[in-house]
Amino acid sequence: MTETVELDPILTTDFIKEMAKQMRAIDSYGTYDGWTDDKVLAPFIMTKEQRRQIPVIGDPDEETLSRVKCFYNAIAVMIEKECGHMAVPLVNITHEGFGRALITVGKLVVMDRTVRDVHRFSFDSLSKMKDEADKLLSVAVEIIGKYSEVAGL
Amino acid sequence: MTETVELDPILTTDFIKEMAKQMRAIDSYGTYDGWTDDKVLAPFIMTKEQRRQIPVIGDPDEETLSRVKCFYNAIAVMIEKECGHMAVPLVNITHEGFGRALITVGKLVVMDRTVRDVHRFSFDSLSKMKDEADKLLSVAVEIIGKYSEVAGL
Numbered sequence: 001m002t003e004t005v006e007l008d009p010i011l012t013t014d015f016i017k018e019m020a021k022q023m024r025a026i027d028s029y030g031t032y033d034g035w036t037d038d039k040v041l042a043p044f045i046m047t048k049e050q051r052r053q054i055p056v057i058g059d060p061d062e063e064t065l066s067r068v069k070c071f072y073n074a075i076a077v078m079i080e081k082e083c084g085h086m087a088v089p090l091v092n093i094t095h096e097g098f099g100r101a102l103i104t105v106g107k108l109v110v111m112d113r114t115v116r117d118v119h120r121f122s123f124d125s126l127s128k129m130k131d132e133a134d135k136l137l138s139v140a141v142e143i144i145g146k147y148s149e150v151a152g153l
Numbered sequence: 154m155t156e157t158v159e160l161d162p163i164l165t166t167d168f169i170k171e172m173a174k175q176m177r178a179i180d181s182y183g184t185y186d187g188w189t190d191d192k193v194l195a196p197f198i199m200t201k202e203q204r205r206q207i208p209v210i211g212d213p214d215e216e217t218l219s220r221v222k223c224f225y226n227a228i229a230v231m232i233e234k235e236c237g238h239m240a241v242p243l244v245n246i247t248h249e250g251f252g253r254a255l256i257t258v259g260k261l262v263v264m265d266r267t268v269r270d271v272h273r274f275s276f277d278s279l280s281k282m283k284d285e286a287d288k289l290l291s292v293a294v295e296i297i298g299k300y301s302e303v304a305g306l
Contacts (some may be wrong), residue, residue: 020268090245090253090255091241092243092244092245100243102243102255102257104255104265106262107261107262107263107296107300108260108261108262108264108303109257109259109261109262110260112260114255115255137255143260147260147300147302147303149300150192150261150300
């Protein structure tokens with residue numbers, strides 16, 4: 001019996017492709033070579049049930065932190081593609097998993113979020129992850145349009 | 154013999170007083186109680202000779218990192234006093250001592266510096282330290298004046 005594996009259309013979107021690229025970029029030992037994007041991005045996805053099983057208080061490990069950075073890096077790349085200016089992400093998280101994620105374009109702060117409970121950082125599905133990114137992207141692009149002079153500094 | 158200790162006028166400036174305040178704020182064990190501001194701020198000062206004796210490559214320890222944060226926190230407080238809006242510092246340094254120091258006011262980046270060689274972070278004198286801060290402050294205040302709408306967001 002031959003099975004045709006259909007590729008989830010979400011995996012062909014720019015953002016999800018960029019996410020996979022960001023994850024592969026930090027994969028120094030080539031662990032992900034030969035893996036599908038789906039598999040590379042699997043650690044981002046958790047059901048509500050799985051998330052509930054993680055203790056409320058916990059310190060994020062290095063891998064979780066790097067996933068958070070991947071997420072905001074990918075958003076910065078999207079912003080850059082959209083507006084043509086360099087977008088610089090800055091993620092600052094304490095060892096307790098609280099912090100701030102920021103993206104600047106020129107002298108303009110186009111995204112500024114307080115992050116918390118980083119040790120539980122995950123999404124219900126890839127499509128939910130993309131929705132979240134799209135929201136941040138559209139707010140960023142709007143503010144860049146409004147204050148283009150500051151963004152161009 | 155009674156000695157009259159003359160207070161260096163630099164110690165009465167707003168910035169240097171704020172620096173001492175920032176240092177005392179992180180002194181959880183009360184080590185600095187009873188110390189003069191001068192003594193509290195002593196680790197910030199190094200002669201060229203002393204600095205030269207520190208290896209070129211080195212990882213900054215926690216205390217050095219906290220001094221860097223104190224410096225930018227104090228500048229943020231000065232900016233806040235000057236412009237009336239909240240100024241938020243964000244210092245992100247890798248364990249290797251490279252990174253970025255940023256101060257935002259509203260959605261405006263009023264200071265953005267690449268920091269390096271953090272393990273050698275120090276100044277020739279308190280007055281040199283204040284000069285450096287004054288420079289950053291005046292640039293910040295100028296840009297806030299120019300883009301006050303963005304700073305007020």
